[in-house]
Amino acid sequence: MKRRDFVKTMGAVGVGLYASDLVADLLAQSPRQRVLESRFKGLSDIALGEAKRLGCSYADVRFTRNVSDAIGVRDRIVTGGGGFGGGGREESAGFGVRVIHSGVWGFASSPFVTEDEVKKIAAQATDVAKASAISKRFEVRLAPTDTYIDYWEVPVKVNPDTVTLDDKIAFLMKINEAALKQPDVMRVQSQIAFDFEWKYLATSEGSVIEQELWRTFPSFNVTARKGNQVKQRTFTVPPKTGGYEIALEGKMLENVERIAAEAAEHCTAPPVGVGLKDLVMTPSQAMLTIHEIVAHATELDRIVGYEANYAGTSFVKISDLGKMKYGSKLFNVTADRTIAGGMCTVGYDDDGVKSQEWPLVREGILVGLQTNRETAHYIGETHSRGCTFATSWRNYPFLRMPNVHVDAGPPGSPTPEEIIADTKDGVLIDGRGSYSIDQQRFNGQFGGDAFWEVKNGKRTRMVSDVTYNAITTDFWQNLDAISGKESWEMFGTTGDAKGQPVQINHPSHGSPWCRIRRIMVGAAYAG
Amino acid sequence: MSYSRDQVKQITDKVLNMAKADAVEVRFSGGERSATRFANSSITANLIEHDQEVAVTVYYGQKTASATTHQFDDASLVRMIEQVQELAKRKPDNPELMQPVKGPQPYVEIDAVLPATANFGPAERAAMVKISTDICEKKGVLGAGYIPKLHWTDALANSHGLFGYFRYAEASFILTCRTPDQTGSGWAGTTGVKDIANINAAQLTEVAADKGLKSRKPRAIEPGNYTVILEPRPAARFLSLVLGALNARAAEEGRSFMSGKERGSTRVGEKVFGENVTLRSEIGNPILRQTPIGQDGLAAKSVTWIEKGVVKNLFYDRYWATRQKQEATGTQPGMSLVMEGGTATVDEMIKSTKRGLLVSFFWYIRGVDNQTLLNTGMTRDGLFLIENGEIVAPVQNFRWNESPAVGFNNITMLGRPVPMHTGEAYDNPGTALVPPMKIEDFTMTSISPAV
Numbered sequence: 001m002k003r004r005d006f007v008k009t010m011g012a013v014g015v016g017l018y019a020s021d022l023v024a025d026l027l028a029q030s031p032r033q034r035v036l037e038s039r040f041k042g043l044s045d046i047a048l049g050e051a052k053r054l055g056c057s058y059a060d061v062r063f064t065r066n067v068s069d070a071i072g073v074r075d076r077i078v079t080g081g082g083g084f085g086g087g088g089r090e091e092s093a094g095f096g097v098r099v100i101h102s103g104v105w106g107f108a109s110s111p112f113v114t115e116d117e118v119k120k121i122a123a124q125a126t127d128v129a130k131a132s133a134i135s136k137r138f139e140v141r142l143a144p145t146d147t148y149i150d151y152w153e154v155p156v157k158v159n160p161d162t163v164t165l166d167d168k169i170a171f172l173m174k175i176n177e178a179a180l181k182q183p184d185v186m187r188v189q190s191q192i193a194f195d196f197e198w199k200y201l202a203t204s205e206g207s208v209i210e211q212e213l214w215r216t217f218p219s220f221n222v223t224a225r226k227g228n229q230v231k232q233r234t235f236t237v238p239p240k241t242g243g244y245e246i247a248l249e250g251k252m253l254e255n256v257e258r259i260a261a262e263a264a265e266h267c268t269a270p271p272v273g274v275g276l277k278d279l280v281m282t283p284s285q286a287m288l289t290i291h292e293i294v295a296h297a298t299e300l301d302r303i304v305g306y307e308a309n310y311a312g313t314s315f316v317k318i319s320d321l322g323k324m325k326y327g328s329k330l331f332n333v334t335a336d337r338t339i340a341g342g343m344c345t346v347g348y349d350d351d352g353v354k355s356q357e358w359p360l361v362r363e364g365i366l367v368g369l370q371t372n373r374e375t376a377h378y379i380g381e382t383h384s385r386g387c388t389f390a391t392s393w394r395n396y397p398f399l400r401m402p403n404v405h406v407d408a409g410p411p412g413s414p415t416p417e418e419i420i421a422d423t424k425d426g427v428l429i430d431g432r433g434s435y436s437i438d439q440q441r442f443n444g445q446f447g448g449d450a451f452w453e454v455k456n457g458k459r460t461r462m463v464s465d466v467t468y469n470a471i472t473t474d475f476w477q478n479l480d481a482i483s484g485k486e487s488w489e490m491f492g493t494t495g496d497a498k499g500q501p502v503q504i505n506h507p508s509h510g511s512p513w514c515r516i517r518r519i520m521v522g523a524a525y526a527g
Numbered sequence: 528m529s530y531s532r533d534q535v536k537q538i539t540d541k542v543l544n545m546a547k548a549d550a551v552e553v554r555f556s557g558g559e560r561s562a563t564r565f566a567n568s569s570i571t572a573n574l575i576e577h578d579q580e581v582a583v584t585v586y587y588g589q590k591t592a593s594a595t596t597h598q599f600d601d602a603s604l605v606r607m608i609e610q611v612q613e614l615a616k617r618k619p620d621n622p623e624l625m626q627p628v629k630g631p632q633p634y635v636e637i638d639a640v641l642p643a644t645a646n647f648g649p650a651e652r653a654a655m656v657k658i659s660t661d662i663c664e665k666k667g668v669l670g671a672g673y674i675p676k677l678h679w680t681d682a683l684a685n686s687h688g689l690f691g692y693f694r695y696a697e698a699s700f701i702l703t704c705r706t707p708d709q710t711g712s713g714w715a716g717t718t719g720v721k722d723i724a725n726i727n728a729a730q731l732t733e734v735a736a737d738k739g740l741k742s743r744k745p746r747a748i749e750p751g752n753y754t755v756i757l758e759p760r761p762a763a764r765f766l767s768l769v770l771g772a773l774n775a776r777a778a779e780e781g782r783s784f785m786s787g788k789e790r791g792s793t794r795v796g797e798k799v800f801g802e803n804v805t806l807r808s809e810i811g812n813p814i815l816r817q818t819p820i821g822q823d824g825l826a827a828k829s830v831t832w833i834e835k836g837v838v839k840n841l842f843y844d845r846y847w848a849t850r851q852k853q854e855a856t857g858t859q860p861g862m863s864l865v866m867e868g869g870t871a872t873v874d875e876m877i878k879s880t881k882r883g884l885l886v887s888f889f890w891y892i893r894g895v896d897n898q899t900l901l902n903t904g905m906t907r908d909g910l911f912l913i914e915n916g917e918i919v920a921p922v923q924n925f926r927w928n929e930s931p932a933v934g935f936n937n938i939t940m941l942g943r944p945v946p947m948h949t950g951e952a953y954d955n956p957g958t959a960l961v962p963p964m965k966i967e968d969f970t971m972t973s974i975s976p977a978v
Contacts, residue, residue: 022598077621080593088593089614094578106649107574111597121577128573131650135657137569165617186780223782230782230898306566308671308712309703310952312890312907315977394576436893436926438905443926443975445903447895467895467903469926469973500564500673501576502952523972524895524903524928 023065023093023113027198033151035200035210043118044202047097050122051204056099056129058142059122060203062350063113064393065093065196069160072191073172075180081191084215084494084506094393097122101129103139107396143376143384145353147206152347154213155340156243160194163244168192172220175252179222182260184267186230190220192247193239193494195506199350199393207352215343215506216240217494218247222260226267231464233263234431234449236284239492240341240508262450262462271465272451274522278426278515279468280419283489285429285448286406286511291493293472294326294333295404295507297441298360298368299387300375306399311498312439315472316366318379324366327476332407333361335370337386342403343492343506344389350397353386360404364476372399391503398499403492405510408485416513419481426454427466427521432493434467434524444470445524467524481515488512528559528577529645530680532692538581538599539684546608548585548615551686552627552824556580558679558694560954563652566671568660573649585611586627589620625823625845627685632826635811635819639695640678644723647676647698655700659732663704666736668711672702675953683824691820699953700726703908704739705978711745711921712978713738714888714908716760718948719958721816738887738909745921747974748912754883755969756876756913759947761889761906763961766866767949768892768902768931769806773832773860775841779851784900784932785841793841800836800935805867807831808858814946817863817956825857832860836936861949861957868962869941876940876965878916884925884971885911885918892951900930905975924978925971933968940965 030038044061051059069089072081080088095118096109106129108121172190179188195215202208217239223232237250281289296314301307303314316324326333337345337355346355351373360368371381372388390397420428431449438444451466452459490510497504539553546553557579564572581604584593592615596607652674663670680694701716715735720726757765772778778785778793785794810819810827821827823845831839840856848855877885887909895901906924913919944960 022600022603025602077623078618090595092580092595092597094597104570105572107572108576109574110577111579112577124575128575128649131648131653132563132570132573133653135565135570135653135660137567137660165614169619225781228781304567305669305671305705306571308566308669308705309564309673309701312977313705313709394578396572396574398572434893434895434903436891436903436905438924438926438975438977439890439907440975440977442977443905443924443973445926445928445972465896497952500572500952501560501562501675501954524901526928526972 026113027065035149035151035208038200038210040200041208043113043115046115047118047122048202048204050119051097051099051126054123054126056101056126058100058204059097060201061095061097062390062393063095063200065198066392067091067196070191070193071168071172072189073169073176074189075187076173076176078169081193084193084195084217092392096393096396097125098396099125099129100140101126102133104129104132104136105140106132109394140374141377142373143382145351145373145384148348148352148354149208150347152211154241156214158244160214160216160244171247175220175256178253178256179260182257184224184226184264185222185260186225187223188220193217201350201352203352209348209352211347213241213346214243216242216244216246218250218252220252222263224260224263224267226264229267231263231266233259233266235259236431236491238490239343239494241343241345242341265462266450266464269462269464271525272427272463272522274526276518277521278423278517279519280423280426280428280454281514282430283511283513284431284491286514287491287509288432288435288493289446289470290404290406290509290511291507292435292437293441293444293470295401295509297472298370299399299401300369300371300378301399303369304375304378307498310500315440315442320366321369321379322367325364325477326361326366326473327364328479329363330409330482331361331364331476331479334405334407335360335368335385335402336405337402339403341490342508344403344508349386349388350390351384351388353384355386358385370399370401375399389505395503400498400505401496401507403508406512406514408488408512409482411484413484414481416483416487419483419513419515420454420459421457422481423454423515424456427463428452428454428459429466442472444472446470465525466521469520469523475516475519478517478519479514480517483513529678530557530694535680535682535692536690539682539690542581542583542604543684543686545604546583546585548587548612550586550627552584553684554582555682556680560677561649562673562675563649563656564673565656565660568663568670570653570656573653575649583608583611585615587615589622589624590615590618591621591624592618623846627687628689628824629687631688632691632824634691634826637811637816637819639721639816641696641722644696644698644721645678647723655728658728659702662729662732663736666740668704668706668736668739670702670704670732672700673953675699681818681820683820685824689824691824693818693820695816697721698723698726700728700731701953702731702735704735706739706743710978711739711743712908713742714760717946718953719946719956742909742921745910745923747923750925750971750973752968753971754880754965754967756873756880756883756885756963756965758873758887758963759945759961761886762964763947763949763959764889764892765931765934766959766961768900770860772900773842775843776847778841784898785838795838795841797838798836799838799932800833801938802835803938803941804833804836804935806833807865808860808862809865810858810863812863812865814960815863815958821857821862822855822859825855827858827862830856830858864959866944866959866961868944871940871942873942873963876963877913877918879940880913881915883913885913895928900932901928902930903928924975926973926975927970928972929970934966937967938964939967
C-alpha cells in the first residue's frame with residue numbers, strides 16, 4: 001500500500017496517524033522506504049548546509065512524529081488511560097538540529113517544519129554552541145561510525161489505528177465487567193497504551209535513516225476492600241514493540257478472576273515481618289530491579305559524571321571493567337537493541353549507529369558498559385554501542401539505556417516450580433511495587449505487587465508489608481537459582497526518566513525466575 | 528518565542544469558531560524552554576526548545592474527546608477538529624463528565640514576566656556557568672549543574688465565554704559539587720525564580736563547593752532514629768508527600784490517609800499534624816507569582832489546607848463536588864503553596880541539637896504505603912553528624928522510611944520559608960515557599976556508601 005492510500009484508509013476507519021497536520025502531509029507525500037526521495041531529505045540538506053556554512057564540525061537534523069494514544073475504562077467509564085504519555089491522544093511533530101561548533105554541542109528545536117525555520121533553527125543551534133564555548137573545559141569527541149542510508153520498521157500484525165475505538169472500548173469494558181462481578185472489588189481500570197514514533201535522521205557525515213516504531217502496553221488494575229484494608233493488584237501484559245496483537249494475545253480476560261481474588265486476599269494477608277528470607281522473583285518483579293541496579297549503573301555517561309546533578313553517578317568505576325564481581329556465576333546480563341519485541345529495539349540509534357547486542361556481565365564479572373559516540377572513548381572503545389536516544393524532536397539526544405536482560409539459565413536449569421520446591425523459608429514476589437535507589441545505584445529498596453510465603457518447598461499463603469533491601473553486588477552475589485529459557489519473559493517500563501530537561505525512555509528487561517538467598521525483607525515497616 | 532494575550536485570544540477564538548459541538552474547550556500552551564547543563568565543570572548541553580500546542584475538547588451531551596496539534600495553520604486545525612468530533616461521537620456517555628465552566632472568571636492579576644528573565648539567553652547562561660566553574664576550579668571541586676529557563680504561556684478558553692491567560696518567565700540554578708576523589712558531594716540551588724537578579728550563582732557555588740569539601744570521606748554511623756535538620760530542598764520534597772492526600776474523593780472513598788474512621792467520612796477538622804504545621808495556597812503570592820487559573824479554568828482562590836495541624840480543606844474536583852453537594856475547589860493543592868515557617872536559622876537549629884543530622888538533599892522518594900503515607904528515600908549530597916550543637920563529621924548516606932504523618936508531628940523548629948521546588952526534577956512549575964525544619968525521631972533504616 002502506498003503511504004497516500006494508507007492515509008485515505010485511515011481516515012475512513014478511525015483516527016489517522018498520518019492525517020492530522022502539515023508534517024503528516026509531508027510524510028504522506030514521501031515514498032515509503034525510499035529515504036533519499038523523502039520530502040524531508042531536502043529540508044535536511046538545508047539544515048546541514050547551513051550548519052556547514054556556519055563552520056560546524058558536525059551536524060545532524062532529526063524530524064520526528066510522535067503519537068501516544070491511550071484509552072482506559074475505569075468502573076465502566078471511558079477515560080484517557082495512561083502509559084506512554086499523559087493519557088488520551090497526544091500528537092507532536094517537529095525537528096531538532098544538533099551541531100558541534102568550537103568543540104561544544106548546540107541544540108535547538110521547533111515544531112514549524114518549513115525551509116526558513118529549518119535554516120533559522122540550524123543557525124540558532126550554532127549560536128548556542130558558540131556561546132557555550134566560553135565555559136568549555138574539554139571538547140566533544142565522537143567515535144567514528146559507518147554511514148547508512150536505510151529504512152527500518154517494527155513488524156506490526158495489527159496496526160492499532162485500524163482497530164475502531166468501539167472495538168477497543170468493548171475489549172476493555174469486558175475486563176471491567178468481569179472484575180466488577182468479583183466480590184470485594186471496589187474499583188477497576190483496564191487500559192491499552194500505544195506509542196507511535198516516526199523519525200528521519202540526516203547527519204553531516206552522510207547517513208540518512210528513516211524509522212517507524214509502534215509500542216503497545218495493555219494492563220488492568222483492580223482495587224479490593226476488606227474491612228478497612230484496601231489493596232490493589234495489577235495485571236501487566238509484557239509491553240512490546242508491535243501492534244494491537246499484543247493486547248489480543250495478552251490473556252487479560254482470562255486472568256481477571258485470579259487477579260481480583262488476589263487483591264482481596266492481600267487485604268487480610270498477615271505482614272511478613274522483618275528478617276532474612278530467600279526471595280523468589282518472577283520476571284515481572286525482577287524487571288524493575290534489573291532496570292534500577294544493573295541497567296542504570298552501567299550507563300557510561302553516569303559513570304563519568306554527566307548526570308551528577310540529577311540522575312546521579314554510579315558505584316561502578318571504569319577501572320572495574322573486566323574485574324568487578326557483580327553477581328554469582330549464574331549472573332549473565334546482556335544489552336540488546338536488536339531483540340524482537342524489545343521496547344528499545346531499533347534499527348539505528350539517534351546518532352545513526354547500527355543497533356547491536358553485547359554482554360554487560362558474564363558469569364558474574366562486569367565485562368561491558370553502555371556507550372554512545374560521545375562516551376565510547378572514555379573506556380578506550382573505538383566504536384559506539386548505539387545508546388543515543390531522544391524522546392522526541394523537541395529534545396536533545398543523549399545516552400539512554402537499551403533493553404537490558406538477565407539471561408536465562410542453561411539447559412537443565414530448574415523450572416519455577418522446582419525453585420519453589422527447593423526453597424525452605426522464602427517470599428515469592430510478583431509484579432512491580434515501590435522502588436527507591438540511591439544516586440549511585442548501590443542501596444535499593446523494592447516492593448512488589450503481590451507476595452506469598454514459601455515454607456518448606458510450598459507456596460502457602462499471601463503475605464503483606466513486603467519490601468526487600470538490595471545492596472547491588474551483595475544481592476546478585478546471592479543469586480543461587482535461575483530458571484531456563486522456557487520461563488524467561490521480557491517486561492518493561494514506560495517511565496525511565498533521565499536528563500535535564502527530563503526525557504522519557506521505554507526499555508524492556510527480560511529475566512528468568514530468580515532466587516536470591518538470605519535477603520532482608522520487611523524493614524521498611526519496622527519503624 | 529512569546530505569545531501575547533491578543534495573539535493567544537486570536538488562536539483560541541479561531542478554534543472555537545471552527546469547532547461545532549454542544550460545547551468546546553481550547554487549551555493553549557507554548558513558548559520557549561531553554562537549558563544549560565554542565566558536568567565536570569564543562570558545558571555538556573545547551574539548548575533552546577520552541578513549542579506550541581493547542582488541545583481541543585468537544586462535548587456532545589455526556590460524550591467528549593480531546594486532541595492536540597502543534598501546527599496552527601487552518602488545514603491542520605480543521606483536521607484536528609474533525610478528528611476529535613468524530614472521536615467524541617463514537618464514545619459512550621461519561622456520567623462523570625462536567626460541562627465546561629461558564630463565563631469569565633475573576634482571575635487574580637499576576638505579573639510574572641520580568642524582561643531580564645524572559646531574555647535570559649544561552650550566552651547569559653554560559654556566563655553564569657563560567658562564574659560557577661571558575662569558583663569550582665579555585666576550590667578544587669568539579670561542578671555539575673543545571674540552569675533551566677522557561678518563558679511560557681498557558682491559556683484556556685471555552686464556548687461558554689471563559690478565557691484565562693497566564694504568561695510567566697522563570698529560571699533556576701541547581702548545582703552539585705563533587706570532589707575529584709569522588710568521596711565528597713555538596714548541593715545548593717534556587718528554583719522557580721521570577722527575577723533572575725535573585726540568582727546568585729557565585730554564592731550558591733560557594734555553598735555547594737564547601738559542602739562537597741566538608742563531606743569528604745564520610746564515616747558510617749548506625750541506622751536508627753535521629754533528630755534531622757532538613758534544609759529547604761529536602762523539606763520541600765518531604766512536604767510534597769502530603770499533597771496527594773488532600774484529594775476529597777480518595778478520602779471519602781476510603782482510599783486515603785485523609786479517610787475518616789466511618790466509611791465516607793474524612794479527617795477534615797481533625798488534628799493530624801503538629802501545632803506548627805500550617806499549609807496554604809496563596810494565589811498571587813508576590814514571590815511565587817504563579818498561575819491564577821485553577822481546575823477547568825475556575826479562578827483559583829487562596830485556600831488553607833492545614834492550619835495549626837488541623838485539616839481545614841480537601842480538594843473537590845467538579846464532579847465529586849457536585850455529587851457530594853460541596854463547592855468545587857478551584858485551587859489544586861500544589862498551587863502557590865506556602866508552608867508557614869518560623870524565625871530559626873539553620874545555624875540555630877544546629878546549635879540546639881544534642882545529636883542529629885544536617886540533611887542537604889533527599890533523593891528518590893517513593894511511596895511504600897499509601898494509607899499511612901509511609902515513604903522511603905535517600906539522603907544525598909551532604910549529610911553531616913551534629914553533636915552538642917556542632918557539626919562534627921560528614922557521615923555516609925542513609926535510606927529512610929518515614930511518613931509525614933509522623934514527621935510533621937515531630938517538628939520542633941522552623942526557619943524562614945524560601946522558594947524551592949517540591950518535585951524530583953525542576954522542569955515544570957512546582958516551586959513552593961518552604962522553611963528549613965528540625966524534626967525529631969526520623970527513621971533512618973540502612974546505610975549507603977554512595978556519594
